[in-house]
Amino acid sequence: MATRGNGRPRRPSITDVARRAGVSVGTVSNVLNRPDQVTPATRERVQAAIEELNFVRNASARQLRAGTIRTVGAIVLDIANPFFTEVARGIEDRLAPDEYTLMLSSSDQDPEREARYLRLYEEHGVQGVLVTPSQGSLETILALRDRGIGVVLLDATTEVEDVSSVGVDDVRGAALAVEHLLDLGHERIAFINGPDSIRQCVDRRAGVVAALVAAGRDPGAVLTEVTVASLNADAGEKAMHELLAIDASRRPTATFCVNDFTALGALRALRWADVRVPDAMAVVGYDDVAIAPMLTVPLTSVHQPTHTLGWTAADLLLREAGADGPAEHQRVLFQPELVVRTSTAG
Template sequence: MSDVAARAGVALGTVSNVLNHPDKVAEATLKRVHSAIDELGFVRNNQARSLAMGRSTTLGLVVTDIGNSFFVDIARGAEEGAAANGMTLLLANSDNDYAKQETYLDLFDQARFAGILLAPFEAAPESAHRLRGHGRPVLLLNVAVPVDEGCSIVVDNFQGGYLAARHLIDEGRRRLAFVGGPDRLEPLLERRLGAERAVAETNGAVTLEEIIVGAVNAPEGRAAGSIILDRAPEERPDGVFAASDLLALGLVQTLSAALRIPDDLAVIGYDNNSAVRESAIPISTIAQPGREMGEIGARLLWSEVADEGHEHEHVVLAPALIARASSVRR
């Protein structure tokens, strides 16, 4: 900045005002300083500025899988929420890799970001606790934490699982299968428990089995579809609830080669991923309000950063059923 001041023939404080409070500077001086900035190729060091001010204006967001449009929706909402409060947002994708997630969290922490939004690969209380110990506000998305530990926002996955199974039951399905990942992934566990509740309400008229997969992606869905097709027809489920839309997409890709969807077997997924809306057979789903989750998350995190009478909150958002051709007979 001193070089800019010397080139423009003004005081250092005038350059600071041009950058931070241009309304306080005469038009002619503004032009002279901006001309010097352009000539010198000056770029402001925002990290140093944040240190001097004692507060950054950047939020970080780490998501599990940017290939899932649910997380894209979260990012869009978080960006809107950050911008509404004069903040910028930087996005990182852990790609279902815990080590990569931790690397990004450390990077954001070392860069002294104002706060971090984290949609973790798995429940990450240790990571959040470590960052909070450094004075870094952390808000968890899609994973609940006690309010005395911080803010968190979730979708009611239990209700979402219930809605999915109830829809299949209402469509006349009596042999259901839940295709999902390990129970240590809290959202998937809650979805399965919700489905179990819907089945229990039928008093034995409907059965539910679980087909466990290693990941909630399309290849694992295709593998689960092959498992189903290898069975005798009378041993196959007539309704499948997939724990994610990408799983459902893989299932439909495999099953539709040998079965009539939904006449022989109905399929419903979870997330309202853009991929299932554009599938050859549009796939029913449970929609999550990702954009709302991101926007609320950024607003709550900004409240904690600004310390404007902030109180931690645990927010639960409602899912919604979207019925499409994969589960509704024509």
């Protein structure tokens, strides 16, 4: 048997199949790609040869000649974050029926890592990439697009010219949360927020303020903002302790947390301090992670259409790839929804 020098048998090629079936390579290719243009008898002979040899097409050779490849690359900020896995699922669901495949990777917010994966995808000749840009990586991405590779920004709300993007309206999401608390009659509201280096935090603060102003309140009087360095449970717990130190007469009666993990910590602090939720303190989170409804006090949270987000991003990309002329770029902004649970309306 033919070998490749390393002792392993060589994969059968289209030539081997042709020889075995007693036809030309062109005919084998026709069986694979245009079976109706081949006489049934010939077709069956070729099929038999394919099965006997366990022939598997070589995607590289195929792509080299055809110039195209049905693959899309995606780079998310953090693959361990449920938000992004749900987005990835949405992307896959859009690609599968078109027989596209997904190459998925995680940049971990590292622009260098992101650049490495972008180059890799480009070398592989993907039709396009879906990227959640990390800070300062936009230039690399735009250069990629200029070289003719489809680009859709994922979870981006920044206004960039000539790039398609999908995102969720964080300003509106935060506003929804605050409107809900105002509706419930809360007049002193706390906001546990993260640093300004994270876009989401900036946008959500804007939403909080906008909602208060729209309701005729003075943000300075109603709002107590606590800033935490990282968006995890421990930070949320610490922040809530600060709030609980405030004299009961001036203490906020509701807290909006910039994400669910922070809210989880806040709830824990409340539990330990024996403050009843939602009677003595209402809590709203953001992201509506899978466990939000499973908590001992199910958490009211702002839900984002993650699956749709991914689906739409992939859809935009495929459309761009399908278009012949220079693509028209679209920016899609989804609206979040508030899911009311026990932590605010017990």
